[in-house]
Amino acid sequence: MTDVLILGGTGWLSGRIAQRWLLSGAAVTCLARGGRPAPPGATLMLGDRDDSAVYDVVSRRDWDQVVDVSSRADHVSAAVAALGARAGRWTYVSSVSVYADDEEEDADESAALVAAAESLSDDYGAQKVAAENAVRRLGEDRTLVVRPGLIVGDGDPSDRFGYWAAAFLRARAEPVLVPFAGGRDAQVIDVDDLAEFVVTTTATGVMNAIGDRHPLVDVLALFRSAAQHEGDTVEAADDWLAAQGVDYWMGERSLPLWLPADMTGFMRRSNQRYRAAGGGLRSLEETIATVIADEDRRGVDRSRRAGLTRDDELALLRLLD
Secondary structure, X not given: OOEEEEEOOOOHHHHHHHHHHHHOOOEEEEEEOOOOOOOOOOEEEEOOOOOOOOOHHHOOOOEOXXXXXXXXXXXXXXXXXXXXXXXOOEEEEOOHHHEOOOOOOOOOOOOOEOOOOOOOOOOHHHHHHHHHHHHHOOOHHHEEEEEEOEEEOOOOOOOHHXXXXXXXXXXXXXXXXXXXXXXXXXXXXXXXXXXXXXXXXXXXXXXXXXXXXXXXXXXXXXXXXXXXXXXXXXXXXXXXXHHOOOEEOOOEOEEOOOOOOOOOOOOOOOOHHHHHOOOOOOOXXXXXXXXXXXXXXXXXXXXXXXXXXXXXXXXXXHHHO
């Protein structure tokens, strides 16, 4: 039986990875603070990664697989130091935010990275680079660094992809505000495809775990169709949206999937290595159908971490009349 240690295992992505390992018949241990339950069948070991002794309880034995998704370089470095000699294989889930250039299209894993973080005050991409460096020191023959793009699917706590499901569902026969989508793409990966890859691949090294490119206009049309939206879509220009205080990509009062025009490469990266390593990608239609059902179940008018409230959206639409 494969012995798997997941540093986390109770969050959205790490929980899905834990579930997939369990389905494969592995013995799964999750090391987490305990604010959320581990998946049924997994063993939960309580520990706070800010505690220097947190790994004592899991460092007295060997692990076939260690999986880490942390965004803090100090946490990752400490885990590698404590457990690296005990791990047969180490998988680290990083991010395409490590790349320094968001303009070059079809850039692969050899593209330049941002400078590695030197303190906790450094940003997300820099933290991920420093974390990658710590993991890769274990040797490429037993490490895999996965760089996903936007991870989507049911239960997504970021609300970015799901916003569009909610926007079309709640509008019904009324209009929906959309950004100018011409010439823009969306590139996402389903959380279950990513979990499947992490569990089943034997690949090592570094690879972009991202989906295929889809024109943003087509993605929005798929959401609209799946939601059976019967109203109009009203397109707004970038400058107008920015003038109204609407943000790109994420956060409150934003339009998710909308990016600055000069970020031409962010949603157009190469996924050839992922594909060549056997990485699967379900159809975008399947993922959107899952997200539509999930948003309908969770409530389209709930508070969310990204997007516009319906009241804000209607106010903006009135300004466009």
